[in-house]
Amino acid sequence: MNFPFLRAMNYLRNLPLVGLLLLSCSGAYLATADKPNVVILFADDAGYADFGFQEHARPDMAPLTPHIDSIASAGARFTQAYVTGAVCSPSLAGMMTGRYQERFGHETNLPPGTQTGLPLTETFGVKRLQDIGYYTGLIGKWHLGYPENFHPNRRGYAHFYGLLQGSRSYYPYEKPSRDRVIWRNNIPTEETGYVTDRLGDAACKFIEEHREDPFYLFVSFTAPHGPLQPRQGRYDYERIKHIEHEDRRHYAGLVVAMDDNVGKILATLENHGLSESTIVIFTNDNGGPGGKDSTSNFPLRGHKGSLYEGGVRVPWAMAWPSVIRPGTVVDTPVITMDILPTIFDASGEPIPEDWALDGDSLLPLVGVSPVAFPERTLYWRRHGSKGPIALQDANWKLLERNAPDGEPELYNLAQDIGEQHNIAIQHPDVLSRLQAKRAAWETQLVEPLWGPGSAGYQNNSD
Amino acid sequence: MNFPFLRAMNYLRNLPLVGLLLLSCSGAYLATADKPNVVILFADDAGYADFGFQEHARPDMAPLTPHIDSIASAGARFTQAYVTGAVCSPSLAGMMTGRYQERFGHETNLPPGTQTGLPLTETFGVKRLQDIGYYTGLIGKWHLGYPENFHPNRRGYAHFYGLLQGSRSYYPYEKPSRDRVIWRNNIPTEETGYVTDRLGDAACKFIEEHREDPFYLFVSFTAPHGPLQPRQGRYDYERIKHIEHEDRRHYAGLVVAMDDNVGKILATLENHGLSESTIVIFTNDNGGPGGKDSTSNFPLRGHKGSLYEGGVRVPWAMAWPSVIRPGTVVDTPVITMDILPTIFDASGEPIPEDWALDGDSLLPLVGVSPVAFPERTLYWRRHGSKGPIALQDANWKLLERNAPDGEPELYNLAQDIGEQHNIAIQHPDVLSRLQAKRAAWETQLVEPLWGPGSAGYQNNSD
Secondary structure, three states: OOOHHHHHHHHHOOOHHHHHHHHOOOOHHHOOOOOOEEEEEEEOOOOOOOOOOOOOOOOOOHHHOHHHHHHHHHOEEEOOEEOOOOOHHHHHHHHHHOOOHHHHOOOOOOOOOOOOEOOOOOOOHHHHHHHOOOEEEEEEEOOOEOOHHHOHHHHOOOEEEEEOOOOOOOOOOOOOOOOOOOEEOOEEOOOOOOHHHHHHHHHHHHHHHOOOOOEEEEEEOOOOOOOOOOOOOHHHHHHHOOOOOHHHHHHHHHHHHHHHHHHHHHHHHHHOOOHHHEEEEEEEOOOOOOHHHOOOOOOOOOOOOOOOHHHHEEOOEEEOOOOOOOOEEEOOOEEHHHHHHHHHHHOOOOOOHHHOOOOOOOHHHHOOOOOOOOOOEEEEEOOHHHOOEEEEEOOEEEEEOOOOOOOOEEEEOOOOOOOOOOOOOOOHHHHHHHHHHHHHHHOOOOOOOOOOOOOOOOOOOO | OOOHHHHHHHHHOOOHHHHHHHHOOOOHHHOOOOOOEEEEEEEOOOOOOOOOOOOOOOOOOHHHOHHHHHHHHHOEEEOOEEOOOOOHHHHHHHHHHOOOHHHHOOOOOOOOOOOOEOOOOOOOHHHHHHHOOOEEEEEEEOOOEOOHHHOHHHHOOOEEEEEOOOOOOOOOOOOOOOOOOOEEOOEEOOOOOOHHHHHHHHHHHHHHHOOOOOEEEEEEOOOOOOOOOOOOOHHHHHHHOOOOOHHHHHHHHHHHHHHHHHHHHHHHHHHOOOHHHEEEEEEEOOOOOOHHHOOOOOOOOOOOOOOOHHHHEEOOEEEOOOOOOOOEEEOOOEEHHHHHHHHHHHOOOOOOHHHOOOOOOOHHHHOOOOOOOOOOEEEEEOOHHHOOEEEEEOOEEEEEOOOOOOOOEEEEOOOOOOOOOOOOOOOHHHHHHHHHHHHHHHOOOOOOOOOOOOOOOOOOOO
């Protein structure tokens, strides 16, 4: 595939008068383009500051992610990007449907051994992508329902190579359980090799086999989620041995293996002449867990599970070399639900309103589409109508039912990214305006179908 | 395979009394060990200073070789390592036979279209390795004879995946010639993908398929030899764009792709539990060519084709994690002819004297063998008895028939690694001693069989 028209557009945009002209023919700019391929590279439990391309990259980790960094510098990095949930399964649920998962009760992680999953009443984005001609693949963790009727092949993934659970040993099990073995569609594969390498190899194979289709590939790494098992042997160790703390060093080993495999995937795209025409997005499922796993969310407050920025704000890089100008920096808040509308926009396909998607196309933010990006509010909730809830609006961040004393928290993220100064008392007008928004959003939600906040739930831990 | 005995030895060596004891049972230390696997990673035309692990690593290149660097830090780096020839084919000939190639007339590169190759009277080291049970593979360039009777499969390589020539396009040819197409043994393969990635993938496959054998794998990269064709697309570019000079930037792209593939090979070893029991050596076929290709041999004088250090001194890293202590630094001069004796030593196999090998086992230098490493002189010659000739002995370097005025050059490498101060006049005793050595060595040589210095050769360029 090629994007001669888009590339010409990209060049012409540099000329001020032509840029104006292009703005006037909104919508036409993608009419002649083929559908771009899409590769989503999704990390698990990575720290906000643990990638070289991040503004506050930790010096111990910054040199370890050259391939992931190359996505950001080849395209755009997003400085205020969010996931929809502060833990894995809800975060995946929001991204994969393009809708707030609180709308359909997928608000907490699936309980162990549950017979349910992402409600069958919801439509996966990949189903919609299949309808417009994409070949769809999931490589890696699923974590959205273990029984057969929730299987990825039933939800819109033509190809699945991965595990049903959210994490597993990086090394072979002697007797893997059904939900932790790695499946190729409905066939369990042999336990062999290091899991991150297996997923990377499978992703490269997928790209090679489907290079003639427009394809959508979701690479759902289990890395760098625990267990903290870097590749055994000396070679990776030599790259991370400068990190003194053992947990953080082992975590760095998980990141190094992930970055190597991202490099393999990018090289495979380049080898097949696909890199120009492929949208590549790297992000992460929730904030770093901190504590013993030793991720760094600096300078954010909180971690995985929290509605402070440290729980829901993530690194985000996006490249589309034929279209997005290298070195683009986007400060507008974005969220994983935006990915599906972005692909539809890039493919020149309209989105029916009755799908009731919650996200918006990112193309206006990366200098491609002349359409204005909407001003909007982003929301989060955990554990139902009695659990914490938060929203982000312009530079304001409101948290309610979050503090033990029940007092609302209001932060100005532009001045206080670390959420250190609750200024709710100083800004009663803002507080009440945002509380009204929060209340209006919450009327659209249902209670969680399982776990904390669900009917009859007894246990207080999530 | 495992080396419990060697590992215990390695530990025990730290205890002074036991160390003494071990010295007294020379020879027994390897008796119980299985044969180690061997992977030689051989670059082409890389600059001396262009790897992060080198003492004088150039800052623009140093961050680009994390995987190659990990070999040096996981094991040993050699600060004074040499090849036997200042250009590719002679250098390969010396390494692959374990003998000075001037002994058998393989003194210059093969002329284009020649019907000859490395003389059939010589035995390849891999033939000898096959005899002691190794499965042998060559992945990459051959460059030691194009006709069928010189084919790698006939010279001791059970498996061959590569090209007969010394270099080729990194991208597919429309109609590849017989000597530049990539062969799998005697079957030409489809032209597809980036050559360095193809060679890396083939090396990983070889390791997977032969993980149960003791194997010897020679990965003979065409990188970073010209043509200066980095991987197309944005992602590699983003890692090298800090390099302003276009040729050097493109050269860096070739190195980046090679390092990525070295990483894949090391990960494959680790994935199959083989890294501990595998000797890995990284080195390069001759000095960087300098000039338009923009390699850096700093702080050495000269470049590819020259008998100054810049032509024949190369980066050299060697790991054997179960045996060699990480961070070992070896300053003793070594040469590629030492590899074959090293493997025999590591395998506990004696070397018959009538093989007349010119190298020595490196194990005494890396703290493994208690045997003393011999004091020795290393020699080089180009273009026969009328061409330049050089030797290195202790810290002295003698060059004769090298300067236009024919005057001998004598350098003290310990004080003058850049060979700037010819001190032949100040040291007539040293000069005459080394000249006598040189003359004695030269009596053992034949004239080149082809090219400059050969009978009837007309053209003055090599």
